[in-house]
Amino acid sequence: MTALVTGASGFVGSAVLRHxxxxxxxxxxxxxxxxxxxxxxxxxxxxxxxxxxxxQSLTRAVKGCDVVFHVAADYRLWVADPSVMxxxxxxxxxxxxxxxxEAGAGRxxxxxxxxxxxxxxxxxxxxxxxxxxxxxxxxxxxRSKFLAELEAMRLAxxxxxxxxTVNPAAxxxxxxxxxxxxxxxVVEFARGRMPAYVDTGLNVVHVDDVATGHLLAWRKGNIxxxxxxxxxxxxxxEILGVVADHLGRPAPRIRLPRxxxxxxxxxxxxxxxxxxxxxxxTAEALRMAKKRMYFSSRKAIDGLGYAPRPGKVALTDAADWxxxxxxxx
Numbered sequence: 001m002t003a004l005v006t007g008a009s010g011f012v013g014s015a016v017l018r019h020x021x022x023x024x025x026x027x028x029x030x031x032x033x034x035x036x037x038x039x040x041x042x043x044x045x046x047x048x049x050x051x052x053x054x055x056q057s058l059t060r061a062v063k064g065c066d067v068v069f070h071v072a073a074d075y076r077l078w079v080a081d082p083s084v085m086x087x088x089x090x091x092x093x094x095x096x097x098x099x100x101x102e103a104g105a106g107r108x109x110x111x112x113x114x115x116x117x118x119x120x121x122x123x124x125x126x127x128x129x130x131x132x133x134x135x136x137x138x139x140x141x142x143r144s145k146f147l148a149e150l151e152a153m154r155l156a157x158x159x160x161x162x163x164x165t166v167n168p169a170a171x172x173x174x175x176x177x178x179x180x181x182x183x184x185x186v187v188e189f190a191r192g193r194m195p196a197y198v199d200t201g202l203n204v205v206h207v208d209d210v211a212t213g214h215l216l217a218w219r220k221g222n223i224x225x226x227x228x229x230x231x232x233x234x235x236x237x238e239i240l241g242v243v244a245d246h247l248g249r250p251a252p253r254i255r256l257p258r259x260x261x262x263x264x265x266x267x268x269x270x271x272x273x274x275x276x277x278x279x280x281x282t283a284e285a286l287r288m289a290k291k292r293m294y295f296s297s298r299k300a301i302d303g304l305g306y307a308p309r310p311g312k313v314a315l316t317d318a319a320d321w322x323x324x325x326x327x328x329x
Contacts, residue, residue, distance in 0.1 A: 004065040004105075005045075006030045006052070006096065007072030011176045011183070012168060014039035015211035016069050021045065023215070030072070038176050054091025055099070062096070063102040067218055070096050072109040073148075076143065077181050078282040080273055080313035082140040083241035089144035094151045101161040108163045109217050112149040114203065114228060114295050115142040117167060120242040125203075125233060125294040127286065128167075128226050139285075149226070156224040164221035166213055169230035169295055172314040175323035185236075186243055186318050189252075190328040192230075193280070197236045201292030204239060204311030205231030216304040227304060232311030233294040239315060246316045247323070 001021050005015030008029035020027050021043055028046040031037070041046070050057020061270060064069060074088040093110065100108050118132025137143040155161035176183035182202070186241060188194050213229035234242075237255070244251035272279045299304035322328060 001026060002026045002064055002102070004028045004061055004068045006061075006068075006070050007111070008045070009035040009037060009039050010072070010075075011173075011178065011180050012041075012171055012207060012210055013069075013071035014175055015173070015267045016071055016214045017043060017045060019211045019215055020069075028061065028065065030057070030162045034286065035231075036177060038177055040250070043103040043205055051249060052088055052096060055095060058096055058099040061101070062100045065100065065103065065105050068085050068100040068105050068108045068291055069218070070100075072144070073111065073113075076278065077139060077141055077285050078272065078279055079140060079273045085140050085144050085233060086147075086210060088236040090148045090151060094155070097152060097155050097161050097163060098159075101155075101159070106162060106194075107218055107223075108161065109214050109221070110149075110152045110163050111214070112152070112165050112167045112226065113142075113145045114167050114230065114293065116146040117228070117295065123292075125296040126228075126231075127296050128228060128299050146179045153224065153226075162223050162308070164217045164223055165226035166210075166217050166221075166300075167226055167295075168210045168213070169203035169205045169228065169297075170293070170309075171210050173308070174317055176207070177316065177319070179322070179327070183318060183322070184276045184317065185239065187327050188280070188324055189240055190244055190247060190249075190319065190322065194240065194252060195258045196252050197240055198256050199235070199237075201233060201235040201294060202230065202236050202239065203230040203293060203295045204269045204314055204315065205229060206309055206311075206314035209308040209314075211305075213300060213304065213306050213308075215307055216300070218306045222303075225302040227306070228295050228297050229300055229308075230295045230297040230315060231308040233292070234311050235292070236246055237296040239311075242312050242315045243319050246319050 048061040241251045
């Protein structure tokens with residue numbers, strides 16, 4: 001059995017790769033020439049150089065693969081040129097899924113996100129059945145993932161592409177080399193740059209549990225359906241409290257209102273446009289923080305045998321890895 005993994009240089013993709021190799025599967029990875037290969041160092045896998053926007057490289061990558069894990073995505077909460085994100089997340093997804101189906105892959109696991117799921121009006125955790133529209137999506141990342149998931153579902157329904165979709169929540173854990181926006185919460189707090197918090201919340205899940213969920217979706221998921229891969233719903237204050245206790249540092253006690261932070265976010269975005277890099281805080285992130293991003297993994301637990309560990313473990317494993325690899329310096 002040969003599996004293709006896209007996004008293996010990244011956080012979730014490298015975890016999926018490691019779990020497949022640990023189970024004795026033969027794995028191929030699609031990777032851009034300029035990608036950081038630190039997350040695949042020492043792992044036995046075949047590397048195909050290419051890009052989601054390069055049709056010929058996709059054809060090479062999927063040839064002979066029995067299963068495809070499409071994990072790659074442009075995961076940023078701010079981007080100077082949004083068209084780049086849509087080309088990767090929407091067009092790239094469509095291109096890869098079609099190429100995999102044409103090559104005869106029996107199953108494709110597409111990594112969407114809880115970002116593509118809406119909110120329940122009564123504030124209860126969102127589920128696979130939660131109804132959402134493009135108008136509910138705040139920011140280009142959420143909109144691009146929403147549109148990409150629509151494409152995956154359409155391809156399954158109309159063209160028979162054997163897609164199972166998984167929707168990871170906010171992953172934390174080792175090997176977040178970038179780090180991702182979620183990992184930055186831990187890093188920025190440890191560096192003393194988050195002395196206060198806003199009233200919001202996330203569903204915290206260990207990256208290795210997300211990887212396990214991908215393999216369960218491959219083996220047990222229903223084509224054309226989606227499965228939330230989450231963990232514990234936690235407020236930002238609780239998240240920072242866990243990290244603070246683990247690192248032996250004082251937890252933030254001051255809660256900041258969101259509205260006064262918008263001028264700071266606009267200034268940070270302007271500085272990023274002028275000088276490069278990602279802003280510490282963005283206006284879209286503040287808009288998203290208005291609601292707690294809580295979700296239920298009950299469908300994956302009951303239907304796939306998914307068994308996430310406590311969110312505290314994900315946070316402490318992330319803090320340990322960042323500390324041991326010099327991210328707090």
